Amino acid sequence: MPHTSPxxxxxxxxxxASRRMLVGAVDAxxxxxxxxxxxxxxxxxxxxxxxxLYVHYPSKAALLAQISSTGHEAALALVEAAVARGTDPVxxxxxxxxxxxxxxxxxxxIARVVQYELGALPDDARAHSVxxxxxxxxxVEATVADGVRAEVMTAPDPRRVARAVLSLxxxxxxxxxxxxxxxxxALGALYADLAARMVGAAPEGGTQ
Amino acid sequence: MPHTSPxxxxxxxxxxASRRMLVGAVDAxxxxxxxxxxxxxxxxxxxxxxxxLYVHYPSKAALLAQISSTGHEAALALVEAAVARGTDPVxxxxxxxxxxxxxxxxxxxIARVVQYELGALPDDARAHSVxxxxxxxxxVEATVADGVRAEVMTAPDPRRVARAVLSLxxxxxxxxxxxxxxxxxALGALYADLAARMVGAAPEGGTQ
DNA sequence: GGGCCTTGACTAAGCGCTTGCTTACCTCCG
DNA sequence: CGGAGGTAAGCAAGCGCTTAGTCAAGGCCC
Numbered sequence: 001m002p003h004t005s006p007x008x009x010x011x012x013x014x015x016x017a018s019r020r021m022l023v024g025a026v027d028a029x030x031x032x033x034x035x036x037x038x039x040x041x042x043x044x045x046x047x048x049x050x051x052x053l054y055v056h057y058p059s060k061a062a063l064l065a066q067i068s069s070t071g072h073e074a075a076l077a078l079v080e081a082a083v084a085r086g087t088d089p090v091x092x093x094x095x096x097x098x099x100x101x102x103x104x105x106x107x108x109x110i111a112r113v114v115q116y117e118l119g120a121l122p123d124d125a126r127a128h129s130v131x132x133x134x135x136x137x138x139x140v141e142a143t144v145a146d147g148v149r150a151e152v153m154t155a156p157d158p159r160r161v162a163r164a165v166l167s168l169x170x171x172x173x174x175x176x177x178x179x180x181x182x183x184x185x186a187l188g189a190l191y192a193d194l195a196a197r198m199v200g201a202a203p204e205g206g207t208q
Numbered sequence: 209m210p211h212t213s214p215x216x217x218x219x220x221x222x223x224x225a226s227r228r229m230l231v232g233a234v235d236a237x238x239x240x241x242x243x244x245x246x247x248x249x250x251x252x253x254x255x256x257x258x259x260x261l262y263v264h265y266p267s268k269a270a271l272l273a274q275i276s277s278t279g280h281e282a283a284l285a286l287v288e289a290a291v292a293r294g295t296d297p298v299x300x301x302x303x304x305x306x307x308x309x310x311x312x313x314x315x316x317x318i319a320r321v322v323q324y325e326l327g328a329l330p331d332d333a334r335a336h337s338v339x340x341x342x343x344x345x346x347x348v349e350a351t352v353a354d355g356v357r358a359e360v361m362t363a364p365d366p367r368r369v370a371r372a373v374l375s376l377x378x379x380x381x382x383x384x385x386x387x388x389x390x391x392x393x394a395l396g397a398l399y400a401d402l403a404a405r406m407v408g409a410a411p412e413g414g415t416q
Numbered sequence: 417g418g419g420c421c422t423t424g425a426c427t428a429a430g431c432g433c434t435t436g437c438t439t440a441c442c443t444c445c446g
Numbered sequence: 447c448g449g450a451g452g453t454a455a456g457c458a459a460g461c462g463c464t465t466a467g468t469c470a471a472g473g474c475c476c
Contacts, residue, residue, distance in 0.1 A: 017451075032327065035243035039436060049453050054437065056451090115382075116324060119240065156398065160390070164402055167379035168372055174323075175371070182368070190364065194372055197405045225425075247462060257427045262463065264425090 009070055009110065018056040020046035025063045030109035034064055034120040064117060065125035071107075071114035072132040078103055079139050089147030090201045094192040096140060097165060102188035104172040111173035140166055144199055154200035165195045217278055217318065226264040228254035233271045238317035242272055242328040272325060273333035279315075279322035280340040286311055287347050297355030298409045302400040304348060305373060310396035312380040319381035348374055352407055362408035373403045 010019050024045030028037040039060050040050045057063050082099045086092030104111045118126060141162035147153030155161040168191055176182070218227050232253030236245040247268050248258045265271050290307045294300030312319045326334060349370040355361030363369040376399055384390070 015451080033241060033243055035241055036328070038434080040434095048451095050436090051438080051454080052452060060436065120244070160395075160398060161402070163383070164376055164399065167383075168375055170382070171375035171379045174378070175375075187368075190368060191372065194369070194406045197408065198402045200405065223425080246460080248460095256425095258462090259428080259464080260426055268462070 004106070009074055009107070015056075017046060017048060017052065021048075021053060021056055022063065022067065026067055026109050026113060029064065029067070029117060030112040034113075034117045061120075061122050061125075064113070065121060067110065067113050068117065068121055068125060068129050071110045072129045074107075075100070075103065075111075075114065076132050076136050079136050083139055083143060088152065089143055089150055090152050090196060090199075092143045093140075093147065093153075093165070093195055093199065093201070096143065097169065097195040098188035098192040100166070100169040100188075101172055101191040102184040104169050105176045105182065105184035105187050108173050108176040108178070111170075115170050115173050137162060137166060147199060147201070152201060155198075161199060165198060168194065212314070217282055217315070223264075225254060225256060225260065229256075229261060229264055229271065230275065234275055234317050234321060237272065237275070237325060238320040242321075242325045269328075269330050269333075272321070273329060275318065275321050276325065276329055276333060276337050279318045280337045282315075283308070283311065283319075283322065284340050284344050287344050291347055291351060294351075296360065297351055297358055298360050298404060298407075300351045301348075301355065301361075301373070301407065301409070302404055304351065305377065305403040306396035306400040308374070308377040308396075309380055309399040310392040312377050313384045313390065313392035313395050316381050316384040316386070319378075323378050323381050345370060345374060355407060355409070360409060363406075369407060373406060376402065 007023055010022050021042060025037070025042045027045060028041050037060075039053050042060075042063070043050045043053050046052070053060070053063075057066075078099050079096055082095040083092050086095045114129075118129060121129060141158050144153060144155050144158040144162050144165075148155050148158060172187065172191075176187075215231055218230050229250060233245070233250045236249050236253060245268075247261050250268075250271070251258045251261050254260070261268070261271075265274075286307050287304055290303040291300050294303045322337075326337060329337060349366050352361060352363050352366040352370050352373075356363050356366060380395065380399075384395075
């Protein structure tokens with residue numbers, strides 16, 4: 001899932017013009033931020049007139065809400081799938097971090113909006129996204145707590161360590177540049193090693 | 209340095225109204241973002257009329273530029289001071305991370321502007337801040353590279369690992385809430401341990 | 417010391433422009 | 447021919463910033 005095309009999230013959105021609006025909004029919000037983006041800019045990126053936005057969405061904020069909601073749901077689904085795939089806490093943490101980081105690199109534009117435009121959301125939409133975020137944090141925290149209980153990890157405080165591990169992935173959205181020399185998969189592998197080290201788990205790939 | 213009052217950075221700014229504008233702008237930019245903040249809002253926080261802003265600053269962007277510049281300079285000074293204080297690479301890394309993280313917690317409003325409003329800066333101001341950022345990254349990268357050379361650290365790629373270590377601190381600015389249960393100093397100590405683990409250095413405080 | 421001018425800090429009013437969004441209308445396809 | 451998709455034109459509100467002016471504090475000359 002983390003290695004699909006950046007726009008694959010919107011493949012099911014119909015009609016096509018409505019999808020183009022979403023893609024254009026993601027690009028614009030990620031580049032300049034929600035408040036600095038005009039509805040005219042979004043419409044122009046979709047190749048339509050300013051008024052066309054309101055044929056498909058009731059407001060600019062509704063566009064942001066849909067992007068944030070879809071993005072958060074995708075991130076949560078990815079984390080829960082990784083947790084389910086792993087057979088022990090250390091492997092689970094490695095899989096979660098590798099996929100979470102790779103997703104934030106591949107979908108860095110969507111991730112930018114997801115991570116940094118929470119405050120621009122209307123109240124109800126923000127509450128929905130915040131709830132999904134808590135489930136993501138909870139899944140990682142539980143993985144670390146399991147590892148400590150099974151004595152395959154050491155962490156003074158699973159909640160705080162889980163938050164630090166997630167910070168690593170979230171911050172990728174801020175700096176990632178697809179023109180740079182980091183592939184999402186390689187970055188995910190490196191960060192999985194770093195996370196394993198953070199919880200005192202033995203090396204696997206190495207990070208030598 | 210990282211444990212001073214959040215507003216201590218502006219203590220030297222005169223006259224007083226000019227300083228109140230800066231503090232108000234930091235608060236507003238941190239809460240809502242640069243583009244969502246109006247000049248009327250900043251002036252109101254300083255207890256002055258909208259036009260008073262232009263008595264002290266040529267533009268809204270100039271206010272942002274001063275905040276970004278001062279903030280970046282403080283962060284660089286803090287990193288360089290920590291590097292100078294440490295006597296070996298591992299201690300240096302611990303000191304840098306502890307202070308960098310504590311600073312991002314204590315000054316989370318300034319740090320928010322510094323880290324997330326780079327794109328809103330005019331070109332020349334952005335170039336200045338970007339140059340300071342590179343020196344911060346360079347200092348951490350050199351510390352990790354020194355540690356690997358001295359065989360007291362293991363890291364596959366000092367540049368990427370340094371970036372990950374800094375991500376930990378930068379992301380603190382995003383989520384830190386002074387009403388929460390994390391003191392800047394305790395957070396710095398925890399993250400220093402996590403960073404030491406990331407580079408394969410033996411524990412000190414423990415993180416058990 | 418009294419009159420006079422300069423200076424720095426500040427404001428009321430408002431200009432020109434851009435914003436999110438609406439209205440009235442058009443077009444094309446099943 | 448009805449409804450979905452689209453547009454040209456424009457409205458009200460809010461934006462960054464300017465203008466023209468007030469006012470108190472301080473210097474200065476006779």
